Amino acid sequence: MIIVNTQEHPWHEGMTVQVLLDEKGYIFRHIIVRVNGEYVAEEDWARRMIRDGDDVVVLHLTAGG
Amino acid sequence: MGRILKSYNYEPGKIFRGYTGKSLYINVGDLRIEEKEVTQLMKDKFIGGKGFDLYYLWKAVKPETQWNDPENEIVMSCGPLGGITQYSGTGKTLVAAISPMTDIPVDSNAGGYFGPLLKFSGWDALELQGKAEQEIVVFIDGNKGLIQIETAEGLAEDSHILAEELTRKYAEDEKDMVNVSVVSAGSAARHILYGMLNFSFYDPRRKTVRFKQAARGGLGTILLDKKIKALVVRFKGINPNLNDVADIGLINKIGVKYHKEMRDLDEKQNGMRKIGTANTILVMNKYDLLPTRNFQTGGDPEAVKISPQVFIENFLTQGIHDGCWYGCTMSCAKTADHFKLLTGPYKGECVTVDGPEYECVAGLGSNLGVFDPQAILEENFYCDTYGIDLISFATCIAFIMECYQRGQISQEDMGGLDLRFGNHEAVLELMHQMSRGEGFGPMAGLGIRKLKKVFAEKFGADPQLLQDIGMESKGLEYSEYCHKESLAQQGGFALTNKGPQHDEAWLIFMDMVNNQIPSFEEKAEALHYYPMFRTWFGLMGLCKLPWNDIVPADNHLTDIPARVPEHVQNYVDIFNGVTGMQIDKAELIRQSERVYNFQRVFNLRMGSGLRQHDKPPYRSMGPVSREEYESRQDLYDKQLREKQGLDPEKMNLDEKIAVTRKYREQQFELLTDAVYKRRGWTKQGVPTLEHLAELGMDLPEVVEVVKQYL
Amino acid sequence: MKALHHKQEICDGCRECEKACSKAYFKREDRDYSAIRITNNFNTFHAVMCTQCGECINMCTANAIYRDKNDVVRIDKELCVGCLGCVGFCTELAMHYMDDLMVPFKCIACGICVKKCPEHALVILSSQA
Numbered sequence A: 001m002i003i004v005n006t007q008e009h010p011w012h013e014g015m016t017v018q019v020l021l022d023e024k025g026y027i028f029r030h031i032i033v034r035v036n037g038e039y040v041a042e043e044d045w046a047r048r049m050i051r052d053g054d055d056v057v058v059l060h061l062t063a064g065g
Numbered sequence B: 001m002g003r004i005l006k007s008y009n010y011e012p013g014k015i016f017r018g019y020t021g022k023s024l025y026i027n028v029g030d031l032r033i034e035e036k037e038v039t040q041l042m043k044d045k046f047i048g049g050k051g052f053d054l055y056y057l058w059k060a061v062k063p064e065t066q067w068n069d070p071e072n073e074i075v076m077s078c079g080p081l082g083g084i085t086q087y088s089g090t091g092k093t094l095v096a097a098i099s100p101m102t103d104i105p106v107d108s109n110a111g112g113y114f115g116p117l118l119k120f121s122g123w124d125a126l127e128l129q130g131k132a133e134q135e136i137v138v139f140i141d142g143n144k145g146l147i148q149i150e151t152a153e154g155l156a157e158d159s160h161i162l163a164e165e166l167t168r169k170y171a172e173d174e175k176d177m178v179n180v181s182v183v184s185a186g187s188a189a190r191h192i193l194y195g196m197l198n199f200s201f202y203d204p205r206r207k208t209v210r211f212k213q214a215a216r217g218g219l220g221t222i223l224l225d226k227k228i229k230a231l232v233v234r235f236k237g238i239n240p241n242l243n244d245v246a247d248i249g250l251i252n253k254i255g256v257k258y259h260k261e262m263r264d265l266d267e268k269q270n271g272m273r274k275i276g277t278a279n280t281i282l283v284m285n286k287y288d289l290l291p292t293r294n295f296q297t298g299g300d301p302e303a304v305k306i307s308p309q310v311f312i313e314n315f316l317t318q319g320i321h322d323g324c325w326y327g328c329t330m331s332c333a334k335t336a337d338h339f340k341l342l343t344g345p346y347k348g349e350c351v352t353v354d355g356p357e358y359e360c361v362a363g364l365g366s367n368l369g370v371f372d373p374q375a376i377l378e379e380n381f382y383c384d385t386y387g388i389d390l391i392s393f394a395t396c397i398a399f400i401m402e403c404y405q406r407g408q409i410s411q412e413d414m415g416g417l418d419l420r421f422g423n424h425e426a427v428l429e430l431m432h433q434m435s436r437g438e439g440f441g442p443m444a445g446l447g448i449r450k451l452k453k454v455f456a457e458k459f460g461a462d463p464q465l466l467q468d469i470g471m472e473s474k475g476l477e478y479s480e481y482c483h484k485e486s487l488a489q490q491g492g493f494a495l496t497n498k499g500p501q502h503d504e505a506w507l508i509f510m511d512m513v514n515n516q517i518p519s520f521e522e523k524a525e526a527l528h529y530y531p532m533f534r535t536w537f538g539l540m541g542l543c544k545l546p547w548n549d550i551v552p553a554d555n556h557l558t559d560i561p562a563r564v565p566e567h568v569q570n571y572v573d574i575f576n577g578v579t580g581m582q583i584d585k586a587e588l589i590r591q592s593e594r595v596y597n598f599q600r601v602f603n604l605r606m607g608s609g610l611r612q613h614d615k616p617p618y619r620s621m622g623p624v625s626r627e628e629y630e631s632r633q634d635l636y637d638k639q640l641r642e643k644q645g646l647d648p649e650k651m652n653l654d655e656k657i658a659v660t661r662k663y664r665e666q667q668f669e670l671l672t673d674a675v676y677k678r679r680g681w682t683k684q685g686v687p688t689l690e691h692l693a694e695l696g697m698d699l700p701e702v703v704e705v706v707k708q709y710l
Numbered sequence C: 001m002k003a004l005h006h007k008q009e010i011c012d013g014c015r016e017c018e019k020a021c022s023k024a025y026f027k028r029e030d031r032d033y034s035a036i037r038i039t040n041n042f043n044t045f046h047a048v049m050c051t052q053c054g055e056c057i058n059m060c061t062a063n064a065i066y067r068d069k070n071d072v073v074r075i076d077k078e079l080c081v082g083c084l085g086c087v088g089f090c091t092e093l094a095m096h097y098m099d100d101l102m103v104p105f106k107c108i109a110c111g112i113c114v115k116k117c118p119e120h121a122l123v124i125l126s127s128q129a
Helices: A017-024 B040-046 B050-060 B114-120 B159-170 B174-179 B221-224 B250-263 B272-286 B299-306 B310-312 B359-370 B373-386 B388-405 B424-436 B446-459 B463-470 B489-495 B508-513 B519-540 B565-579 B585-605 B626-631 B631-646 B651-679 B689-696 B700-707 C016-026 C053-061 C085-089 C112-118
Strands: A001-003 A008-011 A031-035 A038-040 A055-060 B004-009 B022-025 B034-036 B074-077 B093-098 B105-110 B124-130 B134-139 B148-149 B182-183 B199-203 B207-216 B228-236 B335-340 B351-353 C002-006 C039-041 C044-048 C063-065 C073-074 C122-126
Touching: A001 A017, A001 B519, A001 B689, A008 A017, A017 A031, A017 B004, A017 B250, A031 B040, A038 C122, A055 B228, A055 B508, B004 B585, B022 B148, B040 B050, B040 B585, B050 B093, B050 B124, B050 B519, B050 B585, B074 B114, B074 B221, B105 B199, B105 B519, B105 B585, B124 B228, B134 B159, B159 B199, B159 B207, B159 B228, B159 B310, B159 B359, B174 B182, B174 B199, B207 B351, B207 B651, B221 B228, B221 C085, B250 B508, B250 B565, B250 B689, B250 C053, B250 C085, B272 B299, B272 B310, B272 B424, B299 B359, B299 B373, B310 B373, B310 B424, B335 B373, B335 B446, B351 B373, B359 B388, B359 B424, B373 B388, B388 B463, B446 B463, B446 C085, B463 C073, B489 B508, B489 B519, B508 B519, B508 B565, B519 B585, B519 B651, B565 B585, B565 C063, B585 B689, B585 B700, B631 C063, C016 C039, C053 C063, C053 C085, C063 C085, C112 C122
Parallel strands: A001 A055, B022 B124, B134 B228
Antiparallel strands: A001 A008, A031 A038, A031 A055, B004 B148, B022 B034, B074 B093, B074 B124, B093 B105, B105 B207, B134 B148, B182 B199, B182 B228, B199 B207, B335 B351, C002 C122, C039 C044, C063 C073
């Protein structure tokens, strides 16, 4: 189990940041990802592995509309 | 055509640091024209833009003034930063009046050239009062220092023709057409209450007149009720320092930095230069936020048919500048050129459609169950040229469609129109009926609040159901987000001054997706900061899209990325650079708070503005119907278990709906308490005298109103 | 299409071109007012100036940028509103502005600097666009 934006989310082997974003349906282009507080740049999403127990924050950056 | 009823010559006020120092009063009833001084008090407390609008409107009306009384005013102002050319989004006009939809002040903003040209013609604000005896055109020539009131005979009704006629008439030649801007409504605005105002600008590349709208709250209806067919301003000679700013170097530097950001980052971020605000359709659909069939659900598999890509590939002209004021490199005002109309009086003609913006595709598309891009663009065109507020229309028709679908009204009640979800032919026919003032058009043009009464009294519909599914608050229709899973946004729409719109706060991602503001206090802080921050754009004459529809590359490293701190600093610097004052980010919020609280007290003065007026319909807060509950059953069941400690397995559907409702309604009350506290208001929503004094807004006339409620 | 070209291998960085340009158009010898700017990168001299690519034409917010009969990209000073959008958007960084001017300025391939270059490192070339 991992935490995504303060909510529990099931973890599995081979989960990268990109896999997680796909699972959550986070298609918004304008987001910031932090894993255990550490910023992950967009070009690393496909490589950066997520481990069981990680705390992930996916900030959707708009207060617009 | 056009007999001159009144001619008035004036010496244009010299602009100094963003202000001309003068405002223009025109009484179209007795043809009185007066010049007023813009006082230091106005600048200190009301700043400009919608602040000036509300200042003058307060003085013009009485507590019992109705929207169609002669003393009601349409006031316009573009604000001290309006008209600078170096930064994106600096050409907004703010308009206010007592609204036919809400009976309280409404303010609405539009792009287009009118506001800046009005200011450069010498006027920080324009008041229009009275009612003309016959239809007139008001013309202001800022180069000649001439105001002319003329009769309007022989002019077209609909804006796309009318504005073109007037632009040609008042421009000296073809080249001069860019120096003319027209404000007009359209044929439907005579027959409905949510008529809007088109603000024109001439596009020299397309060789056509284009529009942006001050759409909300029935301003176009008021214009025509005053028998003002159009306002025209002409000013030639735009340059980068007509505002005579305090520090042009600072303005230039910030402008160039921002243009570079736009060049480098827009394509990676929101693609505003390609598609404009409609970029978000598929995002909203994916996040369960795209309002579908009267906000029942947050999306539909068919949404791909109205995706940005479909519009870009099939309709929208790409690769040329599309801003609605000079210097806007965000350039989001897209058009479909050579668009062939399939219905209505202009059937077969090829026109330029300004749009579609997000609200258009969501409102006229998914929320009506329409997933046909051609139909959406045609609806978009007719809304604009007929002078119909697209958002109120869309939300109102969605309501009517659901009433029909649920058997609350019949096809006969709608004069034979088969307004079921997805029937875009019927939607277009209804628009044409609004234009002609026939059939079901005028009734549908009353707006949801009045229709609830009509449907219950005349057609025997269930008042409670109508109350639950009619997406209006204060009499104004909601804009197009299915936000019921975001408590903060429920407040963002209902705890507003003028009614639910997306001008004040948009907190859905922050609240529902990011879970950044879980507590009531955090939500209340957001419902303080964002409405105040965003009000500031309306004081200045600015568009808010350039604030956060693009952000600096290192924005993610900042303390509060959602606020886009560097851009907020840009605004502080631009304000200081124009006016020569020295404000900081805290004072920026203070400036807004003064006007925001003034507007709240204005609502009180007009008999509204209390807690009871800040209630949303339940459709905004949770699942009204069984189908809605079932569409998100897992989520709602989980909430019953986790938030209320109940076992959904042991409850039937109706019990679950009822318990969920009770809980959510309580949550909204707790949110309201927290927001009022943060804003310095009593539990009834009245600004306290201490708070007004602290803000420096304890003006005698304000205190007098507030005291009645304490 | 007419455009100014710079021969990096023979330029010795004397910057006579900058002086000639600013003098011709702004009556002063000040490189901040020159449409050509020579930059020194470890004694290799690079010239920043307009390539006449025309990317700024369509993005101009006042429709003030156009190609003249020689296909040179020009700014119509009557129409320009000084928004500086082109300055921010120019990928060559070849669109310039100064705070005391109302409109930006750029190289229009006039050839004044070509004549003044002692090393003959500048040349106006015409090509089929």
